[in-house]
Amino acid sequence: MSDQRACQVEICPDGPALVRGADEVIDSSGRAHRTTRPVVAVCLCGRSQRAPWCDGTHKVVTAAAPPSSAVEARVG
Amino acid sequence: MQLPRPRGPVSERVFAEMVTPDPKAVALEPFARTHDVLADDDLQIALWALYELSFRGFEDVDADHEWSPGLLATRRVLEEAFEAALRDLTEDAVERASQEHGRTAEQVLAVIEDVDDPRLARYLQREATEEQYREFLVHRSIYHLKESDPHAWAIPRLDGGPKVALAELQYDEFGGGRPDRLHSTLFARALEGAGLDPSYGAYVDVVPALTLATNNAMSFFGLHRRLRGAIMGHLAAFESTSSLPCRRYSGGAARLGFDSRVNEYFDEHVEADAVHEQLAVRTICQQLVDQDPTLQRDVLLGASTCVRLDALASAQMLGAWHQGLSSLLGTPQEEVA
Numbered sequence: 306m307s308d309q310r311a312c313q314v315e316i317c318p319d320g321p322a323l324v325r326g327a328d329e330v331i332d333s334s335g336r337a338h339r340t341t342r343p344v345v346a347v348c349l350c351g352r353s354q355r356a357p358w359c360d361g362t363h364k365v366v367t368a369a370a371p372p373s374s375a376v377e378a379r380v381g
Numbered sequence: 382m383q384l385p386r387p388r389g390p391v392s393e394r395v396f397a398e399m400v401t402p403d404p405k406a407v408a409l410e411p412f413a414r415t416h417d418v419l420a421d422d423d424l425q426i427a428l429w430a431l432y433e434l435s436f437r438g439f440e441d442v443d444a445d446h447e448w449s450p451g452l453l454a455t456r457r458v459l460e461e462a463f464e465a466a467l468r469d470l471t472e473d474a475v476e477r478a479s480q481e482h483g484r485t486a487e488q489v490l491a492v493i494e495d496v497d498d499p500r501l502a503r504y505l506q507r508e509a510t511e512e513q514y515r516e517f518l519v520h521r522s523i524y525h526l527k528e529s530d531p532h533a534w535a536i537p538r539l540d541g542g543p544k545v546a547l548a549e550l551q552y553d554e555f556g557g558g559r560p561d562r563l564h565s566t567l568f569a570r571a572l573e574g575a576g577l578d579p580s581y582g583a584y585v586d587v588v589p590a591l592t593l594a595t596n597n598a599m600s601f602f603g604l605h606r607r608l609r610g611a612i613m614g615h616l617a618a619f620e621s622t623s624s625l626p627c628r629r630y631s632g633g634a635a636r637l638g639f640d641s642r643v644n645e646y647f648d649e650h651v652e653a654d655a656v657h658e659q660l661a662v663r664t665i666c667q668q669l670v671d672q673d674p675t676l677q678r679d680v681l682l683g684a685s686t687c688v689r690l691d692a693l694a695s696a697q698m699l700g701a702w703h704q705g706l707s708s709l710l711g712t713p714q715e716e717v718a
Contacts, residue, residue: 317659317663320659321659342656343557344553359655359656361624362625365625
């Protein structure tokens with residue numbers, strides 16, 4: 306992954322955050338999870354059994370809709 | 382792969398013509414609307430083989446026959462009957478979703494829910510025997526050994542945001558730059574892990590019409606530019622109904638003590654398809670209809686076809702198992718394993 310590539314986080318309504326260009330995601334306990342996928346879905350509902358990755362569980366739980374927004378950051 | 386076994390007069394004739402095209406052949410008579418096209422083994426295997434000419438082909442068919450005018454005319458007659466059957470199958474769901482929801486993404490999610498789910502995933506997770514689980518993999522092998530190929534036909538027919546999102550999704554399906562991560566290769570490894578034949582097309586002769594129909598729907602939508610909305614709607618429904626069932630399939634494989642290669646395939650899809658469903662529903666389908674509102678109903682046709690055909694095929698599979706029978710054709714269970 307190039308240092309010049311923009312890392313983008315896109316919050317999906319009632320769903321996960323799509324993170325493009327990340328090399329690792331650090332979970333709430335401080336543990337780093339490496340990824341080689343160009344895009345990952347990060348759990349926002351807190352119910353995933355494969356955290357920090359989304360596993361679709363948000364669809365079977367009633368969750369308040371998270372705010373819909375997208376932010377961009379630089380990696381490296 | 383060799384041509385499959387014909388299953389009746391239509392496929393016998395089509396396969397003979399595939400080997401030796403007959404310029405004087407008379408076109409097939411159109412099928413009556415009352416005909417149960419989706420469950421017709423003869424029609425579905427003929428259509429499947431005609432489509433296969435555009436994927437991997439057959440060793441006993443000249444590659445140039447993909448474009449034989451006679452075969453294309455035959456395919457068209459079969460497709461007209463097939464399209465009418467798919468529209469009949471989905472019409473009410475498409476109509477309801479169109480009336481009750483404004484945005485395409487919501488309409489797609491509505492048609493995905495508008496199905497009588499036979500709960501195949503729950504059965505495989507909790508109750509299926511090893512033999513039944515292997516049969517499930519055999520049914521799925523027809524598609525998963527060419528996973529995402531029919532949806533790739535849409536790439537040159539899209540532009541802008543939907544094209545970029547489809548390419549992003551397909552890059553993942555096609556291994557993310559690593560041949561050993563091609564999803565079709567992961568599935569071949571899962572078949573091997575379950576003691577099954579991983580070669581392409583190995584089980585075409587034993588899957589029933591409905592399993593072929595689920596594949597033919599993808600090829601039909603994918604090969605026709607006019608139906609680019611339908612193939613993307615199909616993709617959205619497929620991806621959106623994958624993560625949760627894949628978790629159950631993986632649980633079933635673990636319960637039955639299958640080799641880890643089976644779990645690996647489904648675990649990969651829990652994570653990958655959580656991404657893909659967002660891309661397919663919100664970016665591809667929504668933006669596609671924003672660009673061209675005339676595609677709205679086709680997107681829903683594709684999405685509803687995906688879930689409703691899958692429900693029919695799953696119900697048939699479960700129905701056979703509940704009677705203590707094999708869900709496969711003409712082959713005793715012990716020969717499949």
